[in-house]
Amino acid sequence: GAVVSQHPSWVICKSGTSVKIECRSLDFQATTMFWYRQFPKQSLMLMATSNEGSKATYEQGVEKDKFLINHASLTLSTLTVTSAHPEDSSFYICSATKLGLAGGQETQYFGPGTRLLVL
Amino acid sequence: EDQVTQSPEALRLQEGESSSLNCSYTVSGLRGLFWYRQDPGKGPEFLFTLYSAGEEKEKERLKATLTKKESFLHITAPKPEDSATYLCAVQARMNDMRFGAGTRLTVKP
Numbered sequence: 001g002a003v004v005s006q007h008p009s010w011v012i013c014k015s016g017t018s019v020k021i022e023c024r025s026l027d028f029q030a031t032t033m034f035w036y037r038q039f040p041k042q043s044l045m046l047m048a049t050s051n052e053g054s055k056a057t058y059e060q061g062v063e064k065d066k067f068l069i070n071h072a073s074l075t076l077s078t079l080t081v082t083s084a085h086p087e088d089s090s091f092y093i094c095s096a097t098k099l100g101l102a103g104g105q106e107t108q109y110f111g112p113g114t115r116l117l118v119l
Numbered sequence: 120e121d122q123v124t125q126s127p128e129a130l131r132l133q134e135g136e137s138s139s140l141n142c143s144y145t146v147s148g149l150r151g152l153f154w155y156r157q158d159p160g161k162g163p164e165f166l167f168t169l170y171s172a173g174e175e176k177e178k179e180r181l182k183a184t185l186t187k188k189e190s191f192l193h194i195t196a197p198k199p200e201d202s203a204t205y206l207c208a209v210q211a212r213m214n215d216m217r218f219g220a221g222t223r224l225t226v227k228p
Contacts, residue, residue, distance in 0.1 A: 006162075032214050042161070043206065043220045093162045097214065107153070108208075108216060110162035 003027050003075045006111035013084055014119055020080045021114045023094030029074035030096030034108065035067070038091045050077050084118045093114050121146045121210050125219035132197055132226050140192040140222045142207030152190050153216070155206040163206055174196075193226050197226045 003026040011020050023033060032051050036044040048069050050056040066088075068080040077096075081088055092115075095108040110113035122145045132138055134191050144152065151170050155163035167176045178203065182193040192205055204220040207219040 002165075004162075011161075034214075034216075041223075044218045045217075049214055091160075095162075104150075106213070107165060107168055109165055110155070113160070113162045114172070 004111040009068040010115040025096040032097040033077040122221040129223040146211040180223040
């Protein structure tokens with residue numbers, strides 16, 4: 001199997017504070033990790049792609065100074081929402097890529113998500 | 120531009136009533152097509168990967184098929200616990216996965 005965990009599962013914070021979300025691949029080393037956000041009844045929106053030891057690649061319209069991503073190891077990536085505001089309230093989901101045995105075939109396995117509510 | 124379109128947007132079935140979900144795609148060079156199941160408030164759960172036209176995969180009551188333009192997720196004799204949103208995603212380049220909007224399936228007992 002391939003298990004991805006996220007912590008915390010939910011967080012409530014005051015406007016203006018920063019929140020850090022951790023994403024870990026528990027039983028495999030992830031070549032790449034991804035961060036998504038999802039609004040109610042909508043599909044996943046990719047925010048950024050991160051590779052271990054290098055800077056994250058952000059999707060158009062995603063502020064890199066607001067959503068700081070650190071990919072410290074092959075099993076851990078963190079997303080920090082800086083100076084959070086109510087409009088940042090959302091469901092944040094990470095995923096990690098696991099390569100298949102044949103190589104060149106990769107599957108994204110998702111974490112359980114983190115629900116952020118900014119008051 | 121790569122596009123993924125899922126239909127229907129929502130589907131309500133009676134328990135035992137078989138049906139199919141559709142995922143149409145337009146990509147230049149498909150590396151893989153993925154199906155995920157997502158329950159409310161949870162992350163997507165991996166179901167299948169299909170790599171080439173004609174490929175089929177099965178898991179319990181689910182069967183995924185792939186052509187050059189679309190994929191179908193067939194649900195045979197569904198149960199209420201199959202209720203979820205089913206997401207389709209295509210990958211044309213490494214580390215670049217495009218998701219459809221999903222199909223919300225509700226199975227009534």
